Amino acid sequence: MIGFILADIRRHKAGTIAILLLVAFAVALAVSVTLQERALRLGSARAANAFDLVIGAAGSETQLVLSSVFLQAAPLPLMDGAVLQRLAADPRVAFAAPIGFGDSFSGYPLVGTSTALVAHLSPQLQDGASFRQEGDAVIGSAVDLTLGAVIKPMHGTAEEGGHTHTGLAYAVVGRMKPTGTPWDRAILVPIQAVWELHGMGHTETDHSEPAHAEGDQEHSADATAAVDEDWAEHAAGLPAVLVKPKTISDAYKLRQDYRRDTTLAVFPGEVLTRLYATLGDAKVLLLAVAVGTQILIAAALLLVTIMHVGQRRRQIGALRAFGAPRTVVFRIVWLQLFAISLAGILLGFGLGYLVSEIIGGIVSRQNGFTMPVAFDRQDIAFAASVTAFVAVLAIVPAVLAYRQSPAAALKG
Amino acid sequence: MLSLTLKDITVSYSGLVAPVLSVPRLQVDAGESIAVTGASGSGKSTFVNLISGLEPVRTGQVEWSGTDLVRLAEHRRDRWRGEHVGLVMQDFHLFPGLSALDNVLLPARLAAQASAAVKRRARDLLAEMGLDRPGQAVETMSRGEMQRVAIARALVRAPGVVIADEPTASLDRESGQVIADVLICLAGAAGATLIVVSHDPGLIARLPRRITLESGQIAHDSRAVTP
Numbered sequence: 005m006i007g008f009i010l011a012d013i014r015r016h017k018a019g020t021i022a023i024l025l026l027v028a029f030a031v032a033l034a035v036s037v038t039l040q041e042r043a044l045r046l047g048s049a050r051a052a053n054a055f056d057l058v059i060g061a062a063g064s065e066t067q068l069v070l071s072s073v074f075l076q077a078a079p080l081p082l083m084d085g086a087v088l089q090r091l092a093a094d095p096r097v098a099f100a101a102p103i104g105f106g107d108s109f110s111g112y113p114l115v116g117t118s119t120a121l122v123a124h125l126s127p128q129l130q131d132g133a134s135f136r137q138e139g140d141a142v143i144g145s146a147v148d149l150t151l152g153a154v155i156k157p158m159h160g161t162a163e164e165g166g167h168t169h170t171g172l173a174y175a176v177v178g179r180m181k182p183t184g185t186p187w188d189r190a191i192l193v194p195i196q197a198v199w200e201l202h203g204m205g206h207t208e209t210d211h212s213e214p215a216h217a218e219g220d221q222e223h224s225a226d227a228t229a230a231v232d233e234d235w236a237e238h239a240a241g242l243p244a245v246l247v248k249p250k251t252i253s254d255a256y257k258l259r260q261d262y263r264r265d266t267t268l269a270v271f272p273g274e275v276l277t278r279l280y281a282t283l284g285d286a287k288v289l290l291l292a293v294a295v296g297t298q299i300l301i302a303a304a305l306l307l308v309t310i311m312h313v314g315q316r317r318r319q320i321g322a323l324r325a326f327g328a329p330r331t332v333v334f335r336i337v338w339l340q341l342f343a344i345s346l347a348g349i350l351l352g353f354g355l356g357y358l359v360s361e362i363i364g365g366i367v368s369r370q371n372g373f374t375m376p377v378a379f380d381r382q383d384i385a386f387a388a389s390v391t392a393f394v395a396v397l398a399i400v401p402a403v404l405a406y407r408q409s410p411a412a413a414l415k416g
Numbered sequence: 417m418l419s420l421t422l423k424d425i426t427v428s429y430s431g432l433v434a435p436v437l438s439v440p441r442l443q444v445d446a447g448e449s450i451a452v453t454g455a456s457g458s459g460k461s462t463f464v465n466l467i468s469g470l471e472p473v474r475t476g477q478v479e480w481s482g483t484d485l486v487r488l489a490e491h492r493r494d495r496w497r498g499e500h501v502g503l504v505m506q507d508f509h510l511f512p513g514l515s516a517l518d519n520v521l522l523p524a525r526l527a528a529q530a531s532a533a534v535k536r537r538a539r540d541l542l543a544e545m546g547l548d549r550p551g552q553a554v555e556t557m558s559r560g561e562m563q564r565v566a567i568a569r570a571l572v573r574a575p576g577v578v579i580a581d582e583p584t585a586s587l588d589r590e591s592g593q594v595i596a597d598v599l600i601c602l603a604g605a606a607g608a609t610l611i612v613v614s615h616d617p618g619l620i621a622r623l624p625r626r627i628t629l630e631s632g633q634i635a636h637d638s639r640a641v642t643p
Contacts, residue, residue: 008522011513322509325470326523326569327498330491411470414505 005332009340019312023305023341024348030301031352031390032359034294038383039360041287043375045280047364048074051185051373052272054125057255058103059087059262059269060244068268069275072103072244074373075113075186079106083267085239091247092235096254099124102195102235103244106202107157112147114157114191116198118233121246125183132178138197139227141174144188146369151176155191157201172201172227184374194231199240302397309341309401320405321413330406338402345394353379353387417607418500418576420444420467424476427462427632437462437632439476446481446576449600449610451620454629460613463629464581467611468501469493480577498527502570502608504599506582508562510554510569516542516561517550520569534572541568545598560591564598571602577609584616592616 013020052073060068061081070076091100101124104116119134122142132151134142141155149155155174174193182188232238247269249255255271262269313320323333357377364375422442428435437459444450454460465471466478469485472493478485480500485493497503510519520538524530542550545564554562563583570578583599584592596619603610614620628636 005526007518008511008514008526011511011518015513318507318509319511322505322511323526324494325468325497325503325505325509326526327494327501328523328526329494329498332526409471411465414470414509 005336005339009336009343012340013344016312019308020344023308023344024351026301026305027345027348027394028351028355030294030298031349032355033297034291034386035353035356035383036359036363037287037290037294038386039356039377039379040363040375041290042380043360043364043377044367047184047367047373047375048276048279049273050376052276054183054185054187055246055272057247057249057258057269058244058272059083059091059247059258059267062264062266062268065268065270065275066279068244068270069272071105072246073186073272075105075115075190077105077108077113080243082241082243083245085235085241087262087267088235088239088242088245091245091258092239094258096250096258098248098250100235100248101246102239102242103246104195104198104242106243107159107198109155109157109191110148112143112189112191114141114155114193114198115187116195116242117192117246118195119231120233122178122180122192124246124248125185125187126180128181130179130181132176134178135192135194136177136231137227138194138200138229138231139172139174140177140194140231142178142180142192143176144180144190144192145182146188147179147191149176149191151179155193157193172197174227186373188373195242196229196232196238197227199242200226302393305345306397306400309398310404313337313401313404316405317408317413320408321410321415324408324410325414333408334402334406337405338398341398341401342395345398346391349387349390349394353383417446417609418481419446419448419609420577420611421477421479422467423479425466425473425478426475427459427466427471427473435632437466437629439463439634442627442634442637444609444611447607447609448625449603449623450612450625450627451623452611452613452627452629453615453620454635458629459632460629461581462632464579464611464613468503468579469497495527498523498529499573500576502573502575502578502603504563504566504570504578504580504583506585508559508566510562510565512553512555514554515551516547516554516557516565516568519554519565520550520572523569524573529573537574538568538572541571541602544602558591559587560594563587563591563595567595567599567602571606571608574606575608577611578603578606580610580612580614582614582616583612584614584619589618593618596622 055073058068058072061083063081067078067080071078071080088100088102091097099120101118101121102116105113107114122134130145143149153176155176156168158168247258249258259269259271320333360377364377367375422439425437425439426435427437452460452463466473472490473486476486483496488496511522514522517538520542521530521535524534539550545568547561547564554565580599584595587595600622612619612623620626626638627634
């Protein structure tokens with residue numbers, strides 16, 4: 005029976021490939037939607053892991069998380085530097101790291117921060133050391149620069165028509181280990197240097213707006229000045245502070261204390277959960293489209309196979325005439341369609357995985373955070389349900405073949 | 417070899433006034449070789465379908481050596497046909513993509529009866545018919561060769577009866593003669609009852625008994641007029 009089926013498949017190569025591809029594309033569509041959604045969920049959750057509590061100026065919670073955790077370029081309002089000072093002195097805080105962004109270099113975001121955040125993200129550096137002077141920079145593992153490379157920061161991005169700061173050039177002194185977060189594509193520099201470049205340095209304390217907002221006057225910083233992280237002495241306006249609370253209870257209290265008129269405190273995980281709900285809705289929509297496609301393809305498949313059985317009437321009649329039992333004819337037709345569809349399902353899973361890996365790779369390269377594409381039990385259940393569906397679908401042409409009168413079939 | 421007894425057979429289709437086949441009685445002895453002739457629409461195909469069990473009959477008797485096909489369910493008729501009938505048809509009904517040997521063995525394989533002896537017999541039959549390349553794909557063969565493969569397929573399970581429906585109709589005269597030789601010779605050697613439906617005068621003339629159908633009825637039976 006197998007030999008007969010294989011010969012028939014070889015004889016109808018084009019039709020077989022068409023059915024196989026139809027099934028494969030339908031399955032790949034659903035698989036890639038599921039894998040992508042899961043990878044995005046997992047990847048973003050992992051990326052947010054290092055960020056317990058983020059405090060910024062009052063505004064959008066989502067934007068605060070997207071900018072501070074995922075380093076998405078967006079103009080955030082600045083908080084008063086006193087917030088950082090209070091947080092640094094708070095006994096409930098293990099450390100508070102300023103985060104100042106807005107500059108870039110070669111497409112990589114430049115983030116002004118402290119050595120505490122460098123140590124938090126990468127307790128041991130892959131190469132070099134953390135910054136000691138205002139002209140030092142530590143790069144993420146995915147930044148294509150070498151130690152000693154010179155970085156001339158650009159205000160904003162090249163796409164936005166940003167201009168290069170002339171007041172300071174950083175030199176790469178260290179490289180972090182991979183974190184699987186967007187921070188792998190970041191260039192970390194001392195926050196003091198960022199403040200000074202933007203006219204918010206020691207001599208001009210308590211600015212709450214960067215100098216560029218007021219005009220094009222260029223400021224400079226002393227690249228050899230030692231990094232000073234005594235925030236009590238000086239802290240200028242900044243868009244966000246990453247806070248590592250000592251306990252969970254402290255985290256909740258801090259969040260409550262800083263959710264006020266002028267500041268906003270968020271658990272990135274909490275914001276992501278809300279985003280996931282939105283993503284979930286999008287996934288439902290995409291899956292509905294995928295299921296709709298699958299139904300159309302199933303209908304097309306059914307039509308094609310019924311036509312195929314019609315074209316094979318004489319062959320089926322001959323099989324019966326030569327004594328093949330009806331059950332054998334049923335099994336031949338069922339097994340042939342089922343085998344082709346099963347191959348299509350397997351190919352679809354492979355294609356879906358491949359597409360997800362490619363998209364995940366692109367997202368990783370563009371945004372820095374790893375998209376872990378992996379199958380889980382849910383996919384096994386999906387594979388089983390699709391397999392069961394085609395097994396049932398294949399019964400239709402098999403029954404048609406089973407019910408054909410051999411004498412009538414032989415007449416053609 | 418099997419004998420055939422037909423009694424009170426009437427096959428009618430809705431919309432037709434007269435039955436397409438009406439045979440009050442017909443006896444074919446075991447090992448006999450007969451030709452069934454008649455014009456188009458005389459009931460020859462219905463006769464073949466009836467005696468081979470391809471078409472069900474509700475009344476009368478279609479008895480092959482004690483087995484009445486009228487009383488058999490469809491699946492049992494299929495099994496009986498597979499075991500006892502070798503069918504040869506005008507259009508060969510070979511399966512492209514399979515070799516000559518695989519085509520010969522296909523019915524036996526589908527019935528899970530392809531024993532070593534059957535396989536050996538398949539090779540022997542092909543060799544006897546002058547087909548010395550059993551692995552050759554059937555779609556590359558001439559029509560005469562294809563019909564020889566079809567005859568080998570009909571004989572491979574040593575059936576009690578061989579029913580051939582216009583076996584030479586789609587062949588040229590020379591190939592038709594070869595096929596007639598092979599069919600009569602091998603069916604005889606196998607001891608099978610041979611029933612050939614044909615328009616081919618050369619083939620008809622070589623069979624000792626001839627039945628002529630007209631409008632679904634036996635108009636002439638050479639045995640009946642020559643006791």
